[in-house]
Amino acid sequence: MAKGNNISISDELLAAYLDGNTTPEETMQVLRALEQDELLKEMLITSERVDSMSANSKPEYTLLPMGEMAAKAKDNLCDLQCEEYILRKLNVNFDVTDLSEEARENKWLKDKGTPLHSVGRLLEQKGLSVVRRYNASTNDLLQAIDSDYNVIVIVNADKLIPAQDKKQIDDNISYHAIVLLDYNSANNSVSVYDPATQNGIDKYSIDQFSAAWEDALFFMVSAQIKTSEIAYDPQPIDLNDIDLNEDILELREAIAENAHDVWATARIEEGWTYGTLRDDNKKQNPDMVPYADLPDSEKQYDRDMALNTIKLVRKLGYDLIKTSNTELYKSLIGKLRQQEELFHCNECGAPIFKDQVYCEQCGKKLDYSDYCD
Amino acid sequence: MTDQQIIQGLIDRDNAVTKQFLFGKCQPLFRSIIRFVFSYAVDYDEFVNELYQDLMKDNAYKLRQFDYRSTFMQWLKIVAIRYFIRKRDEMIEDSSKEHLYIEKMDQPYESENRVAARMDMERLFGSMDNKRYVYVLQKLVLEEVQPELLAKSMNITPANLYNIKKRAMASLTHVALKDIKKWQKVTI
Numbered sequence: 001m002a003k004g005n006n007i008s009i010s011d012e013l014l015a016a017y018l019d020g021n022t023t024p025e026e027t028m029q030v031l032r033a034l035e036q037d038e039l040l041k042e043m044l045i046t047s048e049r050v051d052s053m054s055a056n057s058k059p060e061y062t063l064l065p066m067g068e069m070a071a072k073a074k075d076n077l078c079d080l081q082c083e084e085y086i087l088r089k090l091n092v093n094f095d096v097t098d099l100s101e102e103a104r105e106n107k108w109l110k111d112k113g114t115p116l117h118s119v120g121r122l123l124e125q126k127g128l129s130v131v132r133r134y135n136a137s138t139n140d141l142l143q144a145i146d147s148d149y150n151v152i153v154i155v156n157a158d159k160l161i162p163a164q165d166k167k168q169i170d171d172n173i174s175y176h177a178i179v180l181l182d183y184n185s186a187n188n189s190v191s192v193y194d195p196a197t198q199n200g201i202d203k204y205s206i207d208q209f210s211a212a213w214e215d216a217l218f219f220m221v222s223a224q225i226k227t228s229e230i231a232y233d234p235q236p237i238d239l240n241d242i243d244l245n246e247d248i249l250e251l252r253e254a255i256a257e258n259a260h261d262v263w264a265t266a267r268i269e270e271g272w273t274y275g276t277l278r279d280d281n282k283k284q285n286p287d288m289v290p291y292a293d294l295p296d297s298e299k300q301y302d303r304d305m306a307l308n309t310i311k312l313v314r315k316l317g318y319d320l321i322k323t324s325n326t327e328l329y330k331s332l333i334g335k336l337r338q339q340e341e342l343f344h345c346n347e348c349g350a351p352i353f354k355d356q357v358y359c360e361q362c363g364k365k366l367d368y369s370d371y372c373d
Numbered sequence: 374m375t376d377q378q379i380i381q382g383l384i385d386r387d388n389a390v391t392k393q394f395l396f397g398k399c400q401p402l403f404r405s406i407i408r409f410v411f412s413y414a415v416d417y418d419e420f421v422n423e424l425y426q427d428l429m430k431d432n433a434y435k436l437r438q439f440d441y442r443s444t445f446m447q448w449l450k451i452v453a454i455r456y457f458i459r460k461r462d463e464m465i466e467d468s469s470k471e472h473l474y475i476e477k478m479d480q481p482y483e484s485e486n487r488v489a490a491r492m493d494m495e496r497l498f499g500s501m502d503n504k505r506y507v508y509v510l511q512k513l514v515l516e517e518v519q520p521e522l523l524a525k526s527m528n529i530t531p532a533n534l535y536n537i538k539k540r541a542m543a544s545l546t547h548v549a550l551k552d553i554k555k556w557q558k559v560t561i
Contacts, residue, residue: 011438011448011451011452011455012438012439012440012442012443012448013442014451015442015443015444015447015448015450015451016440016442016443017542018443018447018451018539018542018543018546019442019443019444019447019535019538019539019542020509020510020513020514020538020539020541020542021442021443022442022514023514024490024491024494024514024515025490027490027494027514027545028489028490028493028494031493031497031545031546031549034546034549034550039455039458041550042458043451043454043455043458044546044550045550046406046409046410046454046458047450047451047454048543048546048547049405049409050402050405050406050409050450050454051539051543059536060529060533060536060537060540061529061533062530062532062533240528241528241529241533243505
């Protein structure tokens, strides 16, 4: 077969190639050109390095925005005001100042808003039964409302109430907490309590609401006064889109074995011993044996728990890096240390890394101006 | 904003778009490229301004070349890499190296070449470790399956598929580069 034709590759063709939008012939045209074109080779290597180091390099799976801040309404208190609204509606006694202080003390509320995983914590504290759910469906909303649950939904405020003069340049989402009061398919409308508008009740079309809700990955928090009749319907986060490489998979067995040892240690402290059959009165359990001696069905339970934990860590936007003298580790740590010296939060002066979204110290939402030298 | 709106904003010299997109959102990208291309400290602002002037010269000729076959960010990355490499070489050699842009394939390849290209790609696929990447490339590039349909069949979102596809192309390039290093040419 002939060698490459030494054809210069246009920027447009190269970009299409990297995005996987070339035909087989064009793809091979690029790969053939690589043989003779040193510039092309350097461009592709640079592109690969930029992608691997860039925060713009997005993962192959959808991250859960648990650490993002619900931060619209005055003083970024949208979630606090939603939870107050629900407590008032349920006639739960509380002091507004105490509630705010409690939220701040527990870091459920920060200067720049409420982390999404903390939405509903105050309701829990006041004795309500709270369920958080990502990728909820319209049916979940309807069921919750029909069952007299109080529902906080997180939306992209910019889509719910688009500002006339604001241009959405980037992909940033303005996470915002509202209380869903009614979802009426017949009238194609939803009614909400929105702390940002202070209108009492706001109405939106279902399409507008859905688009704004989708940006927050259909996150809903439902709360109800505890009763014995509450049906528990666990819906773990779907982790099927997370692939783990073999290095990480090796961790599974170690985590599973350790989890079993932790469990057994706690049982021993409570006075449990081995018994051929489980007997709660005698505190005997057949699983009080070394992990290796467990039946496969029990091992599989620990393995599933371990695997799902590792996957959830990734789904939440974290990664696991082996802390040894690998080139990757040294490179990443070097980069972090170098950047830590370079940038500081304009608000509180804490060191920040380039492309960090929030300051860990004060919670300020960072933007590109914070990274200017 | 869509890519189209951003490009139009840049062409129209819309201050908000230019400042927020080119000098804001793209800043980490340009900094990375400059860091990798130059082994010494350079004036970031000056260099990015020059890149901007280059994009805008002749009534934004270069920007208007964008053909929407990739994301605008992917295209801009490539344009910036080429621009900064060229600038570096000019600085070193003090002589202009005019690179020839665009030699688009005006004529479609013959069917024989099409088959050969497919076979060559299949051979490179054999050297790729990640079979998921291979599967995605086979479906999207060779079988030309619609991305939305493939994403649905893989139970992932189109956005996730796009990211997988990008990594798959990077992996394919990596394999091809290794192939060249090994044989000093692509054996096709």
